Amino acid sequence: MTAIIDYQQAFDTDESLLASLPNEAQVTEWASAVLSQLEISDKEITVRFVNADESQQLNNDYRGKDKPTNVLSFPFECPPEVPLDLLGDLVICVPVIAQEAKEQHKPIAHHYAHMIVHGTLHLLGYDHIEDDEAEEMEALEILILAKLSIDDPYQDD
Template sequence: MTATIDCQQAYEGDANIADAIPSPSMLETWVNAVFEYEGIHDHEVTIRFTDEEESQSLNHEYRGKDKPTNVLSFPFEAPPGIPINLLGDLVICAPVISREAEEQHKQVSAHYAHMTIHGILHLLGYDHIDDAEAEEMEAKEIDILATLGIDDPYQ
């Protein structure tokens, strides 16, 4: 199960927040855990770490919500007849992740792992719009995080 990660570090704020951004190798571990769980391989993912301004702008433009958010997922759909293994892009807001981890009394690295896995599942077509979809997606997140030794984030 091999993920290729294009990591884009666009966050230039608080040094403590910047230092908590996961390494490309950690991201690869988390994405590969999803790929293994889902039985897929050899896909590329772009993961971009941003500030609240960029997150808010993208969230407003693409979701109609005028506030920063933890992770945004942008699935890639290749034109017909063009085989490419790009799964899509994740945009992760570093200050939101750090703030949420503190508010939820979680290790910031565990919250990054959760939000990365959550975003990858979105790229794979999972959603949480209705209760049944949310339960399925959350169960997958819990299972995948457990393989990484990370506790249930919903407790």
């Protein structure tokens, strides 16, 4: 139950943001925690770290929201006859993650972990549009992050 990560750094930015990026092993650990919790066999995930411009463009093109966002999830829908373990793509906006971590007074690595867990759950079909879906998804996130020794991301400061 391991995530196979295609790690992509697709931006140039200042040194502090580059230094804050999680490495491939961390991303693999976080995504694998989701697969393990849900007892899902090995899956491949592309994780692409981008700037605000790319995030905003994708968010506008695919969600009709003309602003950058922390994480976008693009599930891969493979025809049943094709034996491929690709789960999909996660697009992580580095400047948004850094700003949110600062505003929420949490370690940036914990926020990255939360967004990888959150995005991976989206790739697996979880959503938070309806209240009951949100409660289920958030409970899973809290449980998985706790196993990674990361505090509940939804708790108040």
